[in-house]
Amino acid sequence: MAQAAAKHGENHAHGHDHGHHDPQEMKILGFWFFLISDVILFSVLFATFIVLRDNTAGGPILSELIKMPGVIAETFLLLTSSFTSGLAVLAMNQGKVKQLINWLIVTAVLGAGFLALEIYEFVEMVHEGFSYTTSAASGAFFTLVGTHGLHVSLGLIWMIGLMFQLKKRGITDVTRGKINVISLYWHFLDVVWIFLLSIVYLMGVM
Amino acid sequence: MLEGLKEFASEFFVTGDPLIYGAMVAIGITTIAIVAVLTYFKKWGWLWRNWLTTVDHKKIGIMYIIASIIMLFRGGVDALMMRLQLAMPNMDFLHPEHYNQVFTTHGTIMILFMAMPFMFGLFNVIVPLQIGARDVAFPFLNALSFWLFFLGAMLFNLSFVIGGSPDAGWLSYPPLSELSHSPGVGQNFYIWGIQISGIGSLATGINFMVTIIKMRAPGMRWMKLPMFTWSVFSTCIIILFAFPILTVTLALLFLDRFAGAHFFTLDLGGNPMMYINLIWMWGHPEVYIVVLPAFGVFSEIVSTFSRKKLFGYKSMVFAMLIISFLSFFTWAHHFFTMGSGADVNAFFAVTTMLIAIPTGVKIFNWLFTMYRGRIRMATPMMWTLAFIPCFIVGGMTGVLLSVAPADFQFHNSYFLIAHFHQVLIGGVVFGYFAGLYYWWPKMFGFQLEEKLGKWAFWTWNIGFYVCFMPQYAVGLMGMTRRLSTYGWDTGWWELNFVSTIGAFLMGVGFLFQVAQIADGIRKYKSLKASGDPWDARTLEWSIPSPAPEYNFAVTPRGDDIDEWWEEKERRAKGIYPPEQKLEPIHMPKNSGIPFVMSVFWFIAGFGFVFGWLWMAILGLAGVGICMIARSFSYDTDYYIPVDEIKRTEASLRGSV
Ligand code: HEM
Ligand SMILES: [Cu+2]
Numbered sequence: 001m002a003q004a005a006a007k008h009g010e011n012h013a014h015g016h017d018h019g020h021h022d023p024q025e026m027k028i029l030g031f032w033f034f035l036i037s038d039v040i041l042f043s044v045l046f047a048t049f050i051v052l053r054d055n056t057a058g059g060p061i062l063s064e065l066i067k068m069p070g071v072i073a074e075t076f077l078l079l080t081s082s083f084t085s086g087l088a089v090l091a092m093n094q095g096k097v098k099q100l101i102n103w104l105i106v107t108a109v110l111g112a113g114f115l116a117l118e119i120y121e122f123v124e125m126v127h128e129g130f131s132y133t134t135s136a137a138s139g140a141f142f143t144l145v146g147t148h149g150l151h152v153s154l155g156l157i158w159m160i161g162l163m164f165q166l167k168k169r170g171i172t173d174v175t176r177g178k179i180n181v182i183s184l185y186w187h188f189l190d191v192v193w194i195f196l197l198s199i200v201y202l203m204g205v206m
Numbered sequence: 207m208l209e210g211l212k213e214f215a216s217e218f219f220v221t222g223d224p225l226i227y228g229a230m231v232a233i234g235i236t237t238i239a240i241v242a243v244l245t246y247f248k249k250w251g252w253l254w255r256n257w258l259t260t261v262d263h264k265k266i267g268i269m270y271i272i273a274s275i276i277m278l279f280r281g282g283v284d285a286l287m288m289r290l291q292l293a294m295p296n297m298d299f300l301h302p303e304h305y306n307q308v309f310t311t312h313g314t315i316m317i318l319f320m321a322m323p324f325m326f327g328l329f330n331v332i333v334p335l336q337i338g339a340r341d342v343a344f345p346f347l348n349a350l351s352f353w354l355f356f357l358g359a360m361l362f363n364l365s366f367v368i369g370g371s372p373d374a375g376w377l378s379y380p381p382l383s384e385l386s387h388s389p390g391v392g393q394n395f396y397i398w399g400i401q402i403s404g405i406g407s408l409a410t411g412i413n414f415m416v417t418i419i420k421m422r423a424p425g426m427r428w429m430k431l432p433m434f435t436w437s438v439f440s441t442c443i444i445i446l447f448a449f450p451i452l453t454v455t456l457a458l459l460f461l462d463r464f465a466g467a468h469f470f471t472l473d474l475g476g477n478p479m480m481y482i483n484l485i486w487m488w489g490h491p492e493v494y495i496v497v498l499p500a501f502g503v504f505s506e507i508v509s510t511f512s513r514k515k516l517f518g519y520k521s522m523v524f525a526m527l528i529i530s531f532l533s534f535f536t537w538a539h540h541f542f543t544m545g546s547g548a549d550v551n552a553f554f555a556v557t558t559m560l561i562a563i564p565t566g567v568k569i570f571n572w573l574f575t576m577y578r579g580r581i582r583m584a585t586p587m588m589w590t591l592a593f594i595p596c597f598i599v600g601g602m603t604g605v606l607l608s609v610a611p612a613d614f615q616f617h618n619s620y621f622l623i624a625h626f627h628q629v630l631i632g633g634v635v636f637g638y639f640a641g642l643y644y645w646w647p648k649m650f651g652f653q654l655e656e657k658l659g660k661w662a663f664w665t666w667n668i669g670f671y672v673c674f675m676p677q678y679a680v681g682l683m684g685m686t687r688r689l690s691t692y693g694w695d696t697g698w699w700e701l702n703f704v705s706t707i708g709a710f711l712m713g714v715g716f717l718f719q720v721a722q723i724a725d726g727i728r729k730y731k732s733l734k735a736s737g738d739p740w741d742a743r744t745l746e747w748s749i750p751s752p753a754p755e756y757n758f759a760v761t762p763r764g765d766d767i768d769e770w771w772e773e774k775e776r777r778a779k780g781i782y783p784p785e786q787k788l789e790p791i792h793m794p795k796n797s798g799i800p801f802v803m804s805v806f807w808f809i810a811g812f813g814f815v816f817g818w819l820w821m822a823i824l825g826l827a828g829v830g831i832c833m834i835a836r837s838f839s840y841d842t843d844y845y846i847p848v849d850e851i852k853r854t855e856a857s858l859r860g861s862v
Binding site: 025026027029030033036037038040041044045048051052055056059132133134136139140158161162164165169174178 | 343344408411412413415416419420421446447449450451453454455458461465466467468469471473474475476477480484830834837838840
């Protein structure tokens with residue numbers, strides 16, 4: 001990625017004098033700004049969770065419902081998928097479409113596994129009487145973790161769409177830009193998860 | 207069956223109020239008239255090709271401004287209704303619950319659907335031209351932002367005749383805005399109208415940041431950037447950090463109402479104070495979002511009409527950036543009285559007062575720019591001059607309000623109402639009017655005649671002071687805000703009566719402006735403007751008025767702060783820039799997706815408002831399909847050939 005960025009930089013310095021602008025480079029910058037706004041979005045949800053997490057109104061308490069093995073497995077799946085999405089970009093930079101698509105498939109499957117585990121975990125909690133409407137704490141928990149899950153789901157749909165485009169068009173400037181953006185997005189979801197893991201789960205059980 | 211239908215209609219439409227019946231009839235007639243006119247003159251295709259699908263930033267800007275002026279009218283009518291109700295004691299014009307709806311929609315519309323789009327309109331029309339660019343960074347996203355704003359605003363306005371208006375104040379504090387206290391659909395309209403247009407605002411912020419970072423003309427280094435563009439940049443930084451807060455806050459409120467969550471409820475552990483913190487973490491920066499671009503406008507106008515370089519360019523930039531930073535550390539001054547404790551109050555009092563410093567720096571810079579300038583009193587300059595005393599008074603009362611102990615006295619009184627209208631009208635509205643008059647010839651290619659404009663200026667200004675000065679007094683006498691009526695024994699009626707007269711004077715000022723514009727349109731052929739009618743200083747004035755769709759036939763350079771001014775000086779000395787060869791110009795293609803996708807957002811929003819899940823899902827599915835369609839379309843741009851550029855330039859320059 002850094003390499004790609006450096007190359008873009010050269011193009012840019014050259015292109016600028018003629019009044020052209022490298023659209024892919026602008027897209028990446030725009031996407032970084034979007035990610036900043038997403039960071040704010042999650043920060044607000046985190047803050048809400050932290051403020052409300054003890055407001056259980058006599059209902060079940062989150063820390064007693066968390067099952068760490070499941071959470072560890074989720075973490076493992078998501079981190080690995082982030083790694084494989086990196087391998088996909090590597091394959092792309094070497095011009096290998098097939099390999100690129102295959103790594104994307106692996107990434108998507110791992111992501112789907114993560115989601116499945118998360119949903120299972122949610123269902124379990126609801127069975128134990130900790131549902132969305134139980135208390136301020138439960139609502140804050142499901143909204144925060146669920147928003148991350150929603151991001152992962154949208155990322156999956158997007159990734160599948162990109163696979164079709166890759167199949168049809170191969171690696172071009174445009175598809176390369178799109179893959180760079182989604183891998184950025186995927187790494188970002190990983191980072192958010194680390195915060196979820198530490199603030200919601202680890203600090204919850206400790 | 208028929209009975210069921212009747213019952214549905216009586217809940218669906220707002221019934222029982224003659225004012226609203228009147229509005230319904232008016233809306234119906236206007237809609238029918240628009241459809242009829244478009245059909246009769248066979249203009250549907252024209253409308254679709256030239257406006258609904260356009261990605262041209264100048265046209266998008268014009269649509270923003272038109273929408274904003276219509277919203278100024280709606281918000282203004284709300285204001286006049288309130289002032290009428292308060293003109294005399296014991297008036298029976300608006301019932302209390304109707305009064306609640308009117309001040310809520312007035313505040314919401316004025317800030318989110320009048321000030322914001324007016325500002326975005328000016329961004330769109332001017333920023334690319336000022337930095338010598340052919341477009342914004344993401345033209346498609348730009349069109350999408352506009353249509354999201356527009357349909358969000360329409361959704362909000364629909365609440366007037368369908369379902370019922372929100373009535374919990376423009377910031378919708380819980381528990382008032384919760385299901386327990388607002389069981390109707392009005393709050394849902396509020397949430398979704400703002401939510402949908404808010405996505406557009408965030409996207410615009412990102413779009414213009416990238417545009418300004420990446421698309422400046424060669425040679426235009428950061429410290430050469432025109433001041434308006436600097437103000438846009440600092441505003442966009444605030445938007446980027448503030449708007450996601452609003453998005454989440456409203457989403458959480460909606461989850462409370464719709465999905466039975468307990469974020470801000472009074473039961474099961476909810477915490478209303480959390481909402482109030484969050485909404486003001488967006489809300490206070492928001493007032494700087496709308497005022498900073500006005501500061502940019504004033505800077506351009508002061509230096510153009512004083513024929514001098516802006517005094518203290520660097521300190522201006524620095525002041526702007528400091529304001530955007532500090533604006534995030536003042537939010538708690540909105541609830542000094544809610545028991546945060548002395549330390550917290552002291553912190554927020556100090557940060558609030560600190561903002562007066564950079565603001566003061568700017569005012570002195572404008573004054574020094576005018577000092578010894580050759581000042582011309584055209585309307586843009588008059589609005590700028592009127593702004594200065596208005597903002598000084600507003601700023602000083604603001605500092606009074608920021609004294610935490612004193613705020614226990616002023617809080618939620620008419621003193622506050624007078625203060626914030628003074629900065630919002632004197633700063634924001636006057637600023638955008640000034641900008642509109644200043645850039646009008648650049649947008650439309652003709653000059654407005656100034657006579658009616660000066661009438662408008664004086665009625666607005668006199669009206670302003672007549673309206674709001676008495677409110678400071680009546681506030682100190684104990685009249686609180688959001689009061690729908692009062693008795694003779696209070697001793698407030700004379701001041702209120704005067705205030706109402708002032709409000710109507712401002713209404714007359716607005717009518718003068720409408721007349722001025724109508725008059726200009728009627729005579730536009732004889733009022734044709736040159737590329738540079740004000741003898742101005744920045745790059746947008748170096749091209750014909752109105753600008754051709756590709757803006758600049760050849761990419762300009764931006765080596766000086768007032769590049770166009772310097773260029774004129776050079777030309778006067780006989781130094782001409784080397785002739786540059788024309789090259790084909792790369793342009794984005796029109797697209798119907800932004801419009802269609804926003805319509806689907808509207809449908810989804812409407813479904814959520816009424817809790818009709820099928821409709822919400824349908825709308826969201828439509829949104830998804832539009833996104834996929836966009837992602838799969840690769841044929842999104844084209845080139846304008848050199849011949850065509852030559853022809854366009856010849857016809858534009860020939861007639862100048
Ligand atoms: C043009 C002349 C205007 C008049 C005569 C006017 C008058 C009023 C009145 C009577 C109220 C209600 C006070 C109360 O009962 O509490 C009000 C509230 C408000 N106005 Fe205006 N207004 C004007 C313009 C504006 C503008 C331009 C803005 C913003 C850009 C604005 C923003 C607000 C807000 C935010 C509120 C508070 C609403 C609430 O309490 O929820 N107004 N105005
Ligand atoms: Cu504030």
